[in-house]
Structures are given as C-alpha cells and as structure tokens.
Amino acid sequence: MTPAVAGPPVFDVDDPRLARAAWSRLAEPGDEVAVALVDQLGPGPALAWLYEAVRDPAQARRALVGLAEAGGAGAVADGEGAAPDPLAVDGVVGALPADRAPAGADRDVRSRAVARLLRAVARWAPRLDGLDPRRELRVLERLGGELLVPGDAGWPVGLDDLGPVRPLALWVRGNRDLAALAERSVAVVGARACTDYGRHVTGEIAAGLAARGFTVVSGGAYGIDAAAHRAAVVSGGPTVAFLAGGVDRFYPAGNTELLREVVASGGAVVSEVPPGSVPSRVRFLLRNRLIAAVAGATVVVEAAWRSGSLSTAVRAAELSRPVGAVPGPVTSMASAGCHRLLRDGAAVCVTDADEVAELAGVLSRDAAPSAPGDARGAPRRAAYDGLDDVETRAWDALPVRSGVPTEAVARSAGLAVADAVGALGRLEIRGLAERTPGGWRRARTP
Amino acid sequence: MTPAVAGPPVFDVDDPRLARAAWSRLAEPGDEVAVALVDQLGPGPALAWLYEAVRDPAQARRALVGLAEAGGAGAVADGEGAAPDPLAVDGVVGALPADRAPAGADRDVRSRAVARLLRAVARWAPRLDGLDPRRELRVLERLGGELLVPGDAGWPVGLDDLGPVRPLALWVRGNRDLAALAERSVAVVGARACTDYGRHVTGEIAAGLAARGFTVVSGGAYGIDAAAHRAAVVSGGPTVAFLAGGVDRFYPAGNTELLREVVASGGAVVSEVPPGSVPSRVRFLLRNRLIAAVAGATVVVEAAWRSGSLSTAVRAAELSRPVGAVPGPVTSMASAGCHRLLRDGAAVCVTDADEVAELAGVLSRDAAPSAPGDARGAPRRAAYDGLDDVETRAWDALPVRSGVPTEAVARSAGLAVADAVGALGRLEIRGLAERTPGGWRRARTP
Structure with a gap:
C-alpha cells in the first residue's frame, strides 16, 4: 500500500489565499503541525515544501533528521534539504510542541518534533492528489460566500x-x-x-x-x-x-x-x-x-x-x-x-x-437588575415592608380586633414600654396602627 | 404609662435551670444583652440583679452610670449598686458589644454599653410581672418534654x-x-x-x-x-x-x-x-x-x-x-x-x-459518584466508546455499505496511510470494521 504520489501543484501555491484554502483541505481542524508549519514558513512556502517532501520522501527524511541531529540552524544551512529553506523548517522543528517532552532534553525534543513533522507529511500526502483549492473557492463564490x-x-x-x-x-x-x-x-x-x-x-x-x-x-x-x-x-x-x-x-x-x-x-x-x-x-x-x-x-x-x-x-x-x-x-x-x-x-x-x-x-x-422588581414581576409588597426592627416587633404584637394597652404590646413584643410607645406612634402615622377605647390594634386596611 | 412593678420572684432564682427557663421567657430570641449578662453573671445572679434593678431603677441607673464613668472595676467596688456584684456587672458592661463603637473611644464605649443594658432592663421589665418558669416546665413535662x-x-x-x-x-x-x-x-x-x-x-x-x-x-x-x-x-x-x-x-x-x-x-x-x-x-x-x-x-x-x-x-x-x-x-x-x-x-x-x-x-x-453510571441510569454506550483519536477518525471515515480502499479511508480521515492501516486492523479486532472485496467498511452490528 503505497500512498498515491501527487504530481506538481496545478495552482499557484505562492498565492497565500489559495495556499491557505489548500491547507484547510489538507489538514484536519486542530492540526497543530500544520499551524506551526504555515506560521513559520508562510502558507505558500509551507505548501511548496510539502509537495517537495512528498515527491522525494527519502531526501526529506534525511534533511529533517540532519536538522534534528545538528541541533541548530547554522549547522544545516549548507545541507541540500527537500525544504525550500532549511533554516525556516528548522524554525518549525523548534516551534513544534513535541508531545510532552521533558524540559532540557533538547536533542531528544528536536528528534521527536522531526518525527512529528514526518508523520504529519504522511497524513497530508493522501490529500495532495488532485488538490485544487480554486474549485472549492468557485463553489463558495457561486453561493455568494x-x-x-x-x-x-x-x-x-x-x-x-x-x-x-x-x-x-x-x-x-x-x-x-x-x-x-x-x-x-x-x-x-x-x-x-x-x-x-x-x-x-x-x-x-x-x-x-x-x-x-x-x-x-x-x-x-x-x-x-x-x-x-x-x-x-x-x-x-x-x-x-x-x-x-x-x-x-x-x-x-x-x-x-x-x-x-x-x-x-x-x-x-x-x-x-x-x-x-x-x-x-x-x-x-x-x-x-x-x-x-x-x-x-x-x-x-x-x-x-x-x-x-x-x-x-x-x-x-x-x-x-x-x-x-x-x-x-x-x-x-x-x-x-x-x-x-x-x-x-x-x-x-x-x-x-x-x-x-x-x-x-x-x-x-x-448589569442585570439586582432586585427582581421589574424583570421578574413586582414582588408582593407587605404592609410591614420598610419598618425597622422595633416597629416590626410592635406591629407583630398588635391584635387585629380588640385593642390592648401599650404595656401588653410591650410585653408581648419583648420591648421596653417607652420603645413600644414610640413605635406605636410611628405605626399610627403610617396608618398601620390605630387607637381604640380598649387600646392599640392594627389599623383596618382601607 | 408606668411599667408594672414586679414583686419579688416567686421561684428559686438560684436554680440555674429555672433561671435559664425564666430568661428564655424574658428575652426575645437573639437578645445579645441577655446572653452577655447571663454569660458574665450566671443565669441566677443575672436574674436576681434584674429583679433588683427593676425594684429600684434610679439606683440601678446611678450604679451603672458610675461604672461607665469610673472606667474600671476597681473604682466602683465600694459603690452600693443595685447589682449583687458590681464587679460582675462591670464585666457585662465590658463584654457588651456597643453598637459599632469606634475603637479607642473607651469611656464612650462603656457609656453606650451601659445605655444598652438600661434599655434591655426596660424591655425585660414588663415580663417580670407574674414570671414563674415552673409553670411552663410543668406544661412541658406533661407533654413528655x-x-x-x-x-x-x-x-x-x-x-x-x-x-x-x-x-x-x-x-x-x-x-x-x-x-x-x-x-x-x-x-x-x-x-x-x-x-x-x-x-x-x-x-x-x-x-x-x-x-x-x-x-x-x-x-x-x-x-x-x-x-x-x-x-x-x-x-x-x-x-x-x-x-x-x-x-x-x-x-x-x-x-x-x-x-x-x-x-x-x-x-x-x-x-x-x-x-x-x-x-x-x-x-x-x-x-x-x-x-x-x-x-x-x-x-x-x-x-x-x-x-x-x-x-x-x-x-x-x-x-x-x-x-x-x-x-x-x-x-x-x-x-x-x-x-x-x-x-x-x-x-x-x-x-x-x-x-x-x-x-x-x-x-x-x-463522596458522590463522579460518573453518572449507577445513580443516574447507565448512559448509552456507543460503538466508538474507548477508541483513541486515530481509531475514532478512521471509524468515522468508514462507509456503512460498500467497502473502500485503505487509501480512501486515510484521505477521508486525514490520516497517514500507515496509521490508517494500523487503526483499521485494531477496529477489525474489536469487531467494528470488516474487509470486503472492495475494501474496508463498518462491521454490521450483530
């Protein structure tokens, strides 16, 4: 089972838009190696390098392994690699994250990055055959895209x-x-x-x-x-x-x-x-x-x-x-x-x-409204809303029907008589309490 | 409106359980002053002090104001206060949180604590009249409580x-x-x-x-x-x-x-x-x-x-x-x-x-089960569960009906041909892929 050997490109690989369109067909979404290669070389040169690497895989492998072993860009500048620019491919090798390599193992990291690049070439190669992004761009254009x-x-x-x-x-x-x-x-x-x-x-x-x-x-x-x-x-x-x-x-x-x-x-x-x-x-x-x-x-x-x-x-x-x-x-x-x-x-x-x-x-x-007022429908407003603690206690202690003396309100509410007097007065002003001959009671709701 | 003057206690205030029962009637839930007083003096002495303070409010006020002005326990030890033990009440004054006083204003803090204690006496007083916790304890006892x-x-x-x-x-x-x-x-x-x-x-x-x-x-x-x-x-x-x-x-x-x-x-x-x-x-x-x-x-x-x-x-x-x-x-x-x-x-x-x-x-x-397995009903297990990324891509690319060559699977899946060969072999072993005269396809579910 030999991969189909692709012919030379049928379109202008130097056109960066065409080259990117081609790459989006060659590489599956999320292909980190393709992103690194396109990033380092530019979409066109990366594509040209790929065509070359597929045309002569043995030479591409030799050149890349040389890069890995040399461990630096300078040392391989004279090597006749399959890449249009060995320096740039060296950059890719350096840029490639090498499958969780331990830090420090530099030579090793580069070897693994090269291996990764070779594997990527192998998975892109089957799609080079008949590749022509102009076709897909025409389809998109016809759809107004x-x-x-x-x-x-x-x-x-x-x-x-x-x-x-x-x-x-x-x-x-x-x-x-x-x-x-x-x-x-x-x-x-x-x-x-x-x-x-x-x-x-x-x-x-x-x-x-x-x-x-x-x-x-x-x-x-x-x-x-x-x-x-x-x-x-x-x-x-x-x-x-x-x-x-x-x-x-x-x-x-x-x-x-x-x-x-x-x-x-x-x-x-x-x-x-x-x-x-x-x-x-x-x-x-x-x-x-x-x-x-x-x-x-x-x-x-x-x-x-x-x-x-x-x-x-x-x-x-x-x-x-x-x-x-x-x-x-x-x-x-x-x-x-x-x-x-x-x-x-x-x-x-x-x-x-x-x-x-x-x-x-x-x-x-x-910012979302912090109170539920408008958005959630106004909450039911109770008679005792807005009362302070003493007023609330006094109001709670007030009988609904027959009135009771202030002292009884105070005792029932757990308030000092003086405080009850004050609170009852304020409740009366707010229309919540009323005096009867027998004493204080809650005001009838109007 | 004069608060009803309570007579002497009709029960043994020195019994700490009786005294606590009485306090739970005198003070409303969450009454910080009652808690501080009971804490500092003990429930019985606190109650005795309260009876005394209500019997002679003017003297209680004088003693407490003296405490506040003296600013220390030693200075008031000779004062003839309404409290059974002025030193202890001084402790209460010191222990009372004084309505958010600024730090440092020591004399001021004590004045406000005293005012708070006097207000508390005024709100407990109405409930001293006829107080007898033995009655409530009998009710509870009859109910088996x-x-x-x-x-x-x-x-x-x-x-x-x-x-x-x-x-x-x-x-x-x-x-x-x-x-x-x-x-x-x-x-x-x-x-x-x-x-x-x-x-x-x-x-x-x-x-x-x-x-x-x-x-x-x-x-x-x-x-x-x-x-x-x-x-x-x-x-x-x-x-x-x-x-x-x-x-x-x-x-x-x-x-x-x-x-x-x-x-x-x-x-x-x-x-x-x-x-x-x-x-x-x-x-x-x-x-x-x-x-x-x-x-x-x-x-x-x-x-x-x-x-x-x-x-x-x-x-x-x-x-x-x-x-x-x-x-x-x-x-x-x-x-x-x-x-x-x-x-x-x-x-x-x-x-x-x-x-x-x-x-x-x-x-x-x-610990709650982290996977929903048992508790939530076993989730549907798909054929492709447990496959690695390469196998998943290969399986995704497999046709359901007529078989296709390995190269076609590789291209469609975005895999190198060698990887596709390996993945298809593993899928075959798992019963997920099968070979036909025309090439690979998904295995029929048994």
Missing part, C-alpha cells in the same frame, strides 16, 4: 486565542465581517435532544440578547442551537452558525431553511473546512472550539451529562471567556450537564437574558 | 457557634439527645409555597439522607419543610423540627399530626421560647439561625427571590457550614431564590441525596 484568512479585516481575532489549534482559514456565507459580528456576541449552545423547557428558555435568552445588540453564536444543530438561531433571526438580530462540514451543504438537512435565514438576515454560516467536506464526529467536537473562541461568552442551556456542549463550555473557560449555565429541573437528564458545570464551578448560574448580558457585556451597560 | 441548657449532655454544641446570639435554653419534645441527632445532620429547608417539583425533590433528598444515616433538620412549616420531615419519618430516619413558637402547640395546625410523628419516631420538636409563646414573624426569622447552626449543612430546595429560607442559607454560610441549593426551572418563581444563591456563589449546586451527603459528610464515606 468568501474565504476569510488571518489578517483580513473581517477575521475575528478571538480565534487567535486558540494558539496552536487556531483555524487556518474560514469559509463564510453571508455577512463576511465576522470581526464586527463577534465584537458583542454570546454563544448559546446546548443539547440536540432538548426539552420544550430548554427550547423555551433558549428562545427567551436569544431574543433578549438580540434585543440588546448581541450576536447569537451557535452550532446550527437541532435542539438548543436551532432555537437560539431562530429566536435571533425572528428578533432581527444577527446570528452566526459554525458548521462542522462544508458550508455548501447545510447540515442537518432539516435546518436548511433556518440556516438560509441566518445568511439572509445579516448573519453568517461559517466553517473551517472547505465546501464538500462532510461533518464527521471529530469535526463536530473541534468545531466547538471555534464557537467558544469567537463568542464573548458561552451559555449552555440544556446539556446531558456527557454532551458536546460541555466541551464548548470547558473550552470557553480555558480561554478565559465567561461561561454561564442555565439550571433546570434536577429530574431532567437534559439539564444534568448544566448542573455539572455549576457544581464544578465551571459556569455561573444564569436564568435570563439580563444575567447573560451581564456575563458577556460591559458591566455598566449590561 | 425536657428543658435543655448549655452543658447538658444532649445540648447541640453547634449552637454555641452563634456566639452573642446563641439561645439561652431549648424546650424539647421527643428525643432529648439533640447532640447525637445533630452530629450527622442536614437542614433541608425551603418555601412554604412550594411546587410539586419541589415537594418531589425534597422527598427524594430527605429519604436518601435518612437512608444514609443523616438526621433531617427543618422548620416544621408547610411546603418543603413538611415534605422533608415526612420523607425522613417514612424512611425511618430521625428528624428535628425547630418551631418559632412554643412546643406545646404545634404550628401550623395542619402539620400537627406530622409533628407528632416526628416526636414519635425518634426525632424531636424544639423551640427556644417557652410553651405558650406565639410564633411571631421576628421569631420565625430568628428560629432560622438555630437550624443553620445545629445542622452540619443546609440545603435549600425551593425558595422565592425573597424567602426566609435564604436567611437560613446565608446564616449557615456565615457559620462556615456547607450550603447547597437545588436548581429548578428558571421559569419557576419558586426556584428564583435557589438560583440567586447559586449565582452569588453562596451555595453549591446539588441535585440528589448523593451530592447533599457529599456536601455534609465525611468525604471518603459520602
């Missing part, structure tokens, strides 16, 4: 916080200014198998966020994701869906109409894999890191004990993004994951859009 | 953590060994106006706690409290109800039968106010501190935004007792208080008896 790469004005810089696993490019349909969309945004994610409760709460929160000018970010899936996108669209707020597969085919099929509306209403549907890519399970999980990194905060509405949404929440927390979880009935398995996050202290308890906005926003602008 | 005072074997020492607001005595019906009952105990409290959900969850938690040997402590009220006591009784575990009024008349009347069962089944009904005392609102709130202090941990199951149960939780947290809150639907006002506790970080999210036991118990003995 655009490729975003780091440095573009619309590139959401939050993604760069992903460091070694940041995406190489984004395939975008709809509003290409992801930077603007992300600036004030919240990820609302959760279980596909959600309950009516979860759907309802998601709708309330997403609509409230849209009304407050937040972009709702989610994963375009059934259940909570769909409810979040839908509520944002209906509320006229932009919303962004990150898909695990290519943006040419909306997945799941049942959300096709919804995702069209996402695109049509000022939002975007985005993927880091090119058109034609299928959404695999691994890609679903890795897609979650993009949601966590792009959004200013992440809220999980419903999630089972083991749920992909939890990975989004954990990722967001690792990136120092605020994370919220919506509680639900403890009898509902669909909330078990949220309660787990709360229990572990990984998430803050959030119950409405106010609290989510406070989590995500600038405090002065988005 | 017993007075507990600090130092008794059954006294629950957790109450002493309340410091200046600790109770002076406890009136107990049922199991008088509150110390043993409290040793392994959890307070389960919540709203009177609870929902079916809250009642159900309370029942599950309280029954689970009883099964694990915990005493369930609560307030004997309708709603969550009643559900907690009932589940404990039904499960055969002891349960303790702290009432706001006297234990002679069970309150609320609708819980009379339940509270009888609490007494009959090895538990206890307890109050710090003597038989005949009515449950006032202030007493309800102050009763909560006893629940918080006695129990090893406090759990709030349902509580509205403003709820007395929250005061129990806050008190427990102040006393460094673990506090848990049970989440519920955010659409339910009955859970708003619980969510508030979670949001404020005042409580840990708890969802079942395991987690509450872990909160309250010794970790090794009561």
